[in-house]
Amino acid sequence: MKYQKRRFKKLAMASSVLITLLGTYMIIFYISLQLKIASPEKIGNLPMALNSAVCFKLLGITSIFQLMKKRHLVFGSHLLSLTIIGCSVLALIDALDYYSINWIRFGMVPQTSFCFILISLGLISRTFNNYIAKKISAYFFNTVTLISFVVIIGYLTGVPELYTFSFKPMSVYAAFGFFLFSTSIALVYPTLGLTGIFTGKKIGNIMARRIFAELMIAIIILGYLHLLDHRYHWFSHEFGSAVQTIILMMVGLFIIWETSQALNKAEAERNTAQQNFKLAVQSAPYALVISDKEGSIVMVNNQTELLYGFKKNELVGKPLKLILPKKMHDDYDTWRVNFFKKRIKVHYGVTDEEEIIAIRKNNSEFPAEMVFIPIKIRNEVVCLTSIVDITDRKRYEDIIKQQVAELQSKNQELEQFNSIASHDLQEPLRTVSNYIKLLEEDYPEQINEEIKEYLKVMDAATGRMTILVKSLLDFGKLGRNKKMTLVDCNQLVKNVINDLSTLITHKKAQVTVVGQLPVMNGYETELQQLFQNLINNAVKFCRIDELPEISVSCEKETGYYRFSVTDNGIGIETEYCEKIFLIFQRLNKTDEYEGHGIGLANCKKIVEMHGGKIWAEPRAEGGTVFKFTIFNFKG
Numbered sequence: 266m267k268y269q270k271r272r273f274k275k276l277a278m279a280s281s282v283l284i285t286l287l288g289t290y291m292i293i294f295y296i297s298l299q300l301k302i303a304s305p306e307k308i309g310n311l312p313m314a315l316n317s318a319v320c321f322k323l324l325g326i327t328s329i330f331q332l333m334k335k336r337h338l339v340f341g342s343h344l345l346s347l348t349i350i351g352c353s354v355l356a357l358i359d360a361l362d363y364y365s366i367n368w369i370r371f372g373m374v375p376q377t378s379f380c381f382i383l384i385s386l387g388l389i390s391r392t393f394n395n396y397i398a399k400k401i402s403a404y405f406f407n408t409v410t411l412i413s414f415v416v417i418i419g420y421l422t423g424v425p426e427l428y429t430f431s432f433k434p435m436s437v438y439a440a441f442g443f444f445l446f447s448t449s450i451a452l453v454y455p456t457l458g459l460t461g462i463f464t465g466k467k468i469g470n471i472m473a474r475r476i477f478a479e480l481m482i483a484i485i486i487l488g489y490l491h492l493l494d495h496r497y498h499w500f501s502h503e504f505g506s507a508v509q510t511i512i513l514m515m516v517g518l519f520i521i522w523e524t525s526q527a528l529n530k531a532e533a534e535r536n537t538a539q540q541n542f543k544l545a546v547q548s549a550p551y552a553l554v555i556s557d558k559e560g561s562i563v564m565v566n567n568q569t570e571l572l573y574g575f576k577k578n579e580l581v582g583k584p585l586k587l588i589l590p591k592k593m594h595d596d597y598d599t600w601r602v603n604f605f606k607k608r609i610k611v612h613y614g615v616t617d618e619e620e621i622i623a624i625r626k627n628n629s630e631f632p633a634e635m636v637f638i639p640i641k642i643r644n645e646v647v648c649l650t651s652i653v654d655i656t657d658r659k660r661y662e663d664i665i666k667q668q669v670a671e672l673q674s675k676n677q678e679l680e681q682f683n684s685i686a687s688h689d690l691q692e693p694l695r696t697v698s699n700y701i702k703l704l705e706e707d708y709p710e711q712i713n714e715e716i717k718e719y720l721k722v723m724d725a726a727t728g729r730m731t732i733l734v735k736s737l738l739d740f741g742k743l744g745r746n747k748k749m750t751l752v753d754c755n756q757l758v759k760n761v762i763n764d765l766s767t768l769i770t771h772k773k774a775q776v777t778v779v780g781q782l783p784v785m786n787g788y789e790t791e792l793q794q795l796f797q798n799l800i801n802n803a804v805k806f807c808r809i810d811e812l813p814e815i816s817v818s819c820e821k822e823t824g825y826y827r828f829s830v831t832d833n834g835i836g837i838e839t840e841y842c843e844k845i846f847l848i849f850q851r852l853n854k855t856d857e858y859e860g861h862g863i864g865l866a867n868c869k870k871i872v873e874m875h876g877g878k879i880w881a882e883p884r885a886e887g888g889t890v891f892k893f894t895i896f897n898f899k900g
Contacts, residue, residue: 273452278332280449284442285325291318291438313436314372316356320349320381321442327388328450339392346385353381360432374433376416380409380443384450391454403458406451413443422489472527476520483516539642552652555642556585558605560597563647572654574626585650590621590633605646608639614655623652631656698727747788747874749898754782757789758817761796765804774804774813782819783826786898787875795871796830798864799891803832808887825877825894833888842881868893 291313296302313321323345330342356373387405390398419427420437428434451457455464462473493499543564546553552569556562565580573580573588580587586594593600593613604611614621614634623633636651701724704712712720755778762769762776769776800815807813816831837845846869868891872879876896881889 270453270455273449273455274332277449277453278329280446281325281328281332283325284321284446285329287438287442288318288320288322288325291315292322294318313438314374314377316352316373317377317381317436317439320352320373321439323349324381324384324388324446327385328446331388331392332453343389343392346389349381349385353378353385357382372433374435376412376430376432376435377439380412380439380447383409384443384447387450399454400457403451403454403460406447407459409443409447410451413440413447416440417444418485472524475527476524479516479520479523483512487512542642554580554585554588554650554652556648556650558601558646560585560601562587569652572625572652573623585648588623588652589635590623592621601648604637604648605639608646610639611637613637632659698724701727747791749786750789751784752787752789752792753784754792754819755784757793758782758796758800761793761800764797765801768801768804772804772807772813774807774815776800776804776815776817779816779818782817782828783821785826785895787895788871791871791874792895795868795893798868799830802864803830803834803889803891806832806834808833808835821897822894824897826897827892827894830891831884831888832890833884833886836883836887837881837889839883842883845881846879 292315294312295315295318327342327345327349330338330345353373357375357378360373360375360378383405387402387409390402390405393399416428416435417437417440419425419429420440425434428437428440451460452464455461463477546555546564547566549566549568552572553566554562554569555564562580562583562585565577569575569580569588570577575588586597589597612635614632621633621635622630623635624630631654634653634655638649638651639646640649641647701720705717705720758778768774796817800817803815804813811833814833817828818831819826819828821827846865869879872893872895876898877894879891879893881891883889
């Protein structure tokens with residue numbers, strides 16, 4: 266339908282341009298005659314009144330302004346429409362001899378003036394955001410179409426009465442211009458006015474298009490033949506009337522036969538659709554009940570019998586309240602009237618707050634979810650009620666709630682254990698570190714170089730152990746207070762590069778962002794830590810003989826964003842590409858590259874928090890590409 270409307274709008278625009286050119290051509294024609302650039306003997310007399318040509322030009326510009334749908338242009342179209350109406354009214358007054366207006370005598374005939382007035386009023390009415398105004402405008406356009414069609418038929422058949430209307434003749438150019446413009450402009454709103462009869466997709470609209478086309482062709486041919494017979498006396502009056510009657514009967518019979526065939530086909534298709542609908546209702550895996558506006562049950566399926574224990578003949582014809590929960594009985598009649606008035610789908614029993622209990626024939630109860638849907642069957646709106654026994658779902662929900670509560674309790678216990686354990690582990694480490702400092706401060710004379718080296722190693726070991734315990738605690742807390750917000754990854758990566766500026770400057774590294782990174786929903790603090798760990802590792806694990814080069818890029822996939830952090834560092838063997846994401850797993854010695862083996866484990870946990878996955882791919886030219894996906898959270 267949208268494509269059809271766009272096509273009709275293009276047609277209206279084309280016709281508007283054509284009548285604008287028509288009016289322009291007639292004005293140029295008039296000027297050339299007045300300036301004696303051309304003589305009537307060579308090019309003929311002016312085929313249209315000058316004021317008609319001006320009004321056609323203004324009419325085309327008015328329509329173009331409206332079709333462009335710019336506020337200031339619509340206002341301008343109103344002014345132009347009023348100008349056309351004013352000019353046409355004055356010409357009408359002058360032509361009917363109500364009042365003599367010498368300065369506007371350029372030949373516009375009354376029927377042309379009337380058509381301009383109707384079209385201009387229609388164009389003004391169409392701009393109002395009101396259904397009735399748009400419908401009235403459609404009838405204005407349809408009226409002009411009929412008048413111009415009669416004039417065209419008059420010229421084609423040579424019957425002056427059809428194009429003069431007891432006045433001076435309307436120009437054939439004006440008639441074709443009116444017919445083309447009014448028809449195309451009426452199609453901008455194809456469902457309004459007489460146009461709606463022929464543009465719809467219902468069986469009546471299809472038949473109207475067929476019958477109208479065939480009937481018009483038959484009438485025009487018969488009318489033209491009758492006119493020729495009247496002029497040239499081919500047959501006697503009695504024989505001609507008999508032949509015309511026979512032909513009309515044959516055409517009528519043909520149209521009736523074709524109409525009946527189309528209607529029979531439509532009826533068969535509708536019956537097939539109804540049978541398929543009934544089959545779908547009967548084979549549905551849950552209870553379905555159809556009731557009418559009075560609340561009486563019209564149809565039930567097999568699952569309804571199984572669910573409630575009633576037979577079909579015990580339900581059909583009975584009130585729908587028979588199978589509804591008791592809490593709905595008191596307000597059911599009021600609810601039913603509102604339901605058929607508003608015709609909106611209604612749910613009951615979806616949440617715990619509105620839990621409803623249905624009752625079977627044997628008075629046993631079960632929790633139910635009910636959906637009431639208005640549907641149309643044979644021009645009658647009925648209620649399709651879906652009933653689902655949610656006993657099992659409730660039981661599973663209770664189990665899940667219990668498991669969630671237990672899981673939350675276990676998580677709290679683990680967090681407490683993590684905090685206590687880390688505190689208990691750090692306390693003896695602090696004690697050892699303090700005693701080392703006391704020994705160095707109180708007994709400097711008794712400590713030789715060898716003992717000092719031992720104490721230094723002990724102090725470094727306790728320091729590393731303290732950092733490991735703290736890292737373990739941070740790993741446990743990761744994502745605890747996460748909050749999803751809209752994150753601009755371009756700004757986030759820029760902030761990370763600024764935070765690591767000291768390391769990047771020291772290593773003379775180059776970090777670049779390739780293309781544009783997305784603005785997406787995510788946990789900003791955790792995402793910043795993710796990029797910081799990956800870029801920090803890329804700078805840190807560099808080759809001695811080559812400056813670090815790191816690039817960050819992103820590609821959008823179906824439902825995900827796939828990021829890549831590429832470096833030219835020492836690289837990772839394929840067999841270790843999964844192992845590196847495990848906590849406390851290191852591939853290098855501490856004295857070569859400092860670290861604690863927890864950064865990539867944090868990265869893996871953060872990515873999984875965002876519904877994605879992370880992996881590493883060795884580069885053939887050296888270095889590694891760390892890739893990870895982030896789920897595209899909508900809103």
